[in-house]
Amino acid sequence: MIRIARLYHRWLMLFVGIQFFVWSFSGLYMVMLNIHYIHGEDYLVSGQSVLPVDAVSYDINALLARFPHANSIRLGWLHDMVIYRFKLAGKDIMIDASSGHIIPSIDQDLAEQIASGYLHKSLPFSETKLITKSPPSEIGSRNLPLWQVEFEGLNSLTLYISPLSGELISTRHNAWRGFDLLWRLHIMDYTEGEDINNILLNVFTISGVLALLAGILLLYLRLFKNNCVDASA
Amino acid sequence: MFKVLHKWLALLVFLQLLTWLLTGFLLGKVDHNLASGGANYINHSNTNSQQTALMSINEVLQAYPLTQEIVLLRVFEQVVYKLTFSKSAHAYQKNEEVLINAVDGSRITLDKATAIRLAMASYQAQAKILKTELLHPPIEDLNQQKNALWRIDVSDKINTAIFINAQTGLVVAHVNDETRWRNLLMMLHFMDYTQQGSFNNLFIKSFAVLTLLQALTGLYWLVNLLRAKQFQVKWFSKQTTLTVNHNSGQKNTVLHLKKRQTLLSGLVENDVFISSTCGGGGVCGQCRFWNKKLIKPSISDIQHISAADIKSGYRLACQHYAQEVSEITLTSDTVGQTIK
Numbered sequence: 001m002i003r004i005a006r007l008y009h010r011w012l013m014l015f016v017g018i019q020f021f022v023w024s025f026s027g028l029y030m031v032m033l034n035i036h037y038i039h040g041e042d043y044l045v046s047g048q049s050v051l052p053v054d055a056v057s058y059d060i061n062a063l064l065a066r067f068p069h070a071n072s073i074r075l076g077w078l079h080d081m082v083i084y085r086f087k088l089a090g091k092d093i094m095i096d097a098s099s100g101h102i103i104p105s106i107d108q109d110l111a112e113q114i115a116s117g118y119l120h121k122s123l124p125f126s127e128t129k130l131i132t133k134s135p136p137s138e139i140g141s142r143n144l145p146l147w148q149v150e151f152e153g154l155n156s157l158t159l160y161i162s163p164l165s166g167e168l169i170s171t172r173h174n175a176w177r178g179f180d181l182l183w184r185l186h187i188m189d190y191t192e193g194e195d196i197n198n199i200l201l202n203v204f205t206i207s208g209v210l211a212l213l214a215g216i217l218l219l220y221l222r223l224f225k226n227n228c229v230d231a232s233a
Numbered sequence: 234m235f236k237v238l239h240k241w242l243a244l245l246v247f248l249q250l251l252t253w254l255l256t257g258f259l260l261g262k263v264d265h266n267l268a269s270g271g272a273n274y275i276n277h278s279n280t281n282s283q284q285t286a287l288m289s290i291n292e293v294l295q296a297y298p299l300t301q302e303i304v305l306l307r308v309f310e311q312v313v314y315k316l317t318f319s320k321s322a323h324a325y326q327k328n329e330e331v332l333i334n335a336v337d338g339s340r341i342t343l344d345k346a347t348a349i350r351l352a353m354a355s356y357q358a359q360a361k362i363l364k365t366e367l368l369h370p371p372i373e374d375l376n377q378q379k380n381a382l383w384r385i386d387v388s389d390k391i392n393t394a395i396f397i398n399a400q401t402g403l404v405v406a407h408v409n410d411e412t413r414w415r416n417l418l419m420m421l422h423f424m425d426y427t428q429q430g431s432f433n434n435l436f437i438k439s440f441a442v443l444t445l446l447q448a449l450t451g452l453y454w455l456v457n458l459l460r461a462k463q464f465q466v467k468w469f470s471k472q473t474t475l476t477v478n479h480n481s482g483q484k485n486t487v488l489h490l491k492k493r494q495t496l497l498s499g500l501v502e503n504d505v506f507i508s509s510t511c512g513g514g515g516v517c518g519q520c521r522f523w524n525k526k527l528i529k530p531s532i533s534d535i536q537h538i539s540a541a542d543i544k545s546g547y548r549l550a551c552q553h554y555a556q557e558v559s560e561i562t563l564t565s566d567t568v569g570q571t572i573k
Binding site: 202213 | 243247253260287291295299300301305321431438444447452458501513
């Protein structure tokens with residue numbers, strides 16, 4: 001019996017042993033690093049400044065009269081400016097709340113200032129570029145275009161800013177990138193990294209259960225039975 | 234050493250390993266669309282079609298000087314401003330937001346009737362309302378939630394509960410039996426026994442370390458076995474004969490074995506008694522035999538047999554294959570006794 005248990009444990013683990021290592025290593029990484037740090041929250045200021053009482057000279061009634069079909073109207077900050085943001089026929093529009101002027105899409109300078117404004121510690125810029133097509137996989141299916149503002153430092157912190165709304169869309173850094181890679185390895189989906197029911201994973205999970213059960217039987221026999229391998233084994 | 238560690242670590246982690254594999258497998262089988270509300274959940278967007286004049290923004294800011302952001306919304310017949318006083322990175326974290334009437338600036342408290350109306354507007358099917366209550370965290374079914382919520386239970390087959398943020402009226406979630414099943418699986422997979430809705434807890438951190446050690450010792454063992462060529466398939470290998478001499482006075486026997494079969498399995502399968510408590514792991518050191526050919530000793534041979542005995546020809550039957558020898562002797566001390 002114990003000889004058979006050992007045989008199965010050994011051969012099955014020859015097949016799934018590496019994946020057991022991958023599961024435990026990736027799992028350890030994911031549980032050890034705080035998920036809020038992975039999301040980039042440690043780098044970002046929490047909340048925004050209070051809107052100054054006299055910030056708005058261009059009132060919302062004027063705005064509504066001018067754009068009667070505006071949707072999802074919001075008043076908030078764009079770097080150091082108070083602006084209205086809204087959707088008009090699916091498009092993002094920004095209006096300066098003191099002058100009422102339309103704000104054209106954000107240029108590189110402003111994108112960098114906005115990105116810096118989100119950080120609670122100032123970092124030097126490394127590279128900034130406007131992404132209009134073939135986005136990096138780390139931003140998934142988010143709408144383009146996006147400003148990619150990368151900062152210097154070991155963690156290659158990168159903020160993605162929408163040029164149309166001036167808002168922070170994504171925060172990425174090397175610890176996040178490591179997490180993402182290990183997550184894919186953990187669920188054995190090496191493409192999109194989303195399918196936790198793929199065939200490869202199922203095959204390895206079921207083989208893993210069998211290998212584990214053989215190991216548990218082996219452990220039980222080793223600990224609680226004084227086996228002699230004889231004809232009845 | 235790593236073999237001993239592997240055995241005792243196994244005793245610590247085997248139940249959790251089984252839990253991880255099973256819950257991981259079952260999480261793959263969850264209907265995630267249904268668990269997020271399914272076909273009954275509709276999320277409708279706000280449209281403004283405002284006729285009457287609104288309270289000016291400056292008046293709002295004078296009345297609520299801590300405002301960081303203002304959003305114009307419509308809650309049924311009413312046009313409202315949603316004022317944000319403080320906002321966290323996630324909606325489930327503590328957020329300070331209020332609704333005010335956008336025409337006269339009065340505070341809107343979300344009463345039971347409005348909560349029910351908002352809930353049912355997000356619910357596609359027809360169902361009776363079973364229960365409505367205002368909850369404060371910690372909230373069952375939504376462990377991470379740190380804001381007060383209205384909970385509206387409706388009578389459908391999947392026991393849907395609709396959660397409405399009590400400050401803002403936004404639909405937080407539709408929870409049903411599939412969601413609860415997923416929550417249970419995740420709680421077990423993340424070892425989140427204190428129900429914090431997080432996998433950064435001390436239980437899982439300690440088990441993750443132990444499990445990695447278990448995997449590493451296992452992997453090291455596997456590599457050793459591979460290097461010692463211990464993974465041989467006997468099925469297609471040719472036959473060979475093995476003469477077994479007994480020092481104990483029994484008659485000698487001639488066995489027909491596969492060339493790529495370990496001596497231990499060959500002896501056992503032919504009803505020749507040999508002692509072993511580990512079943513061929515090279516761990517117990519009991520399955521000794523003697524052979525005059527002085528075949529190359531394995532690491533386990535060297536660990537369990539004294540140098541003098543190695544030199545004179547003793548080896549372990551689980552470490553060697555039938556093709557290596559044609560004749561072995563089982564001495565009395567190799568049978569049924571514990572050595573070292």
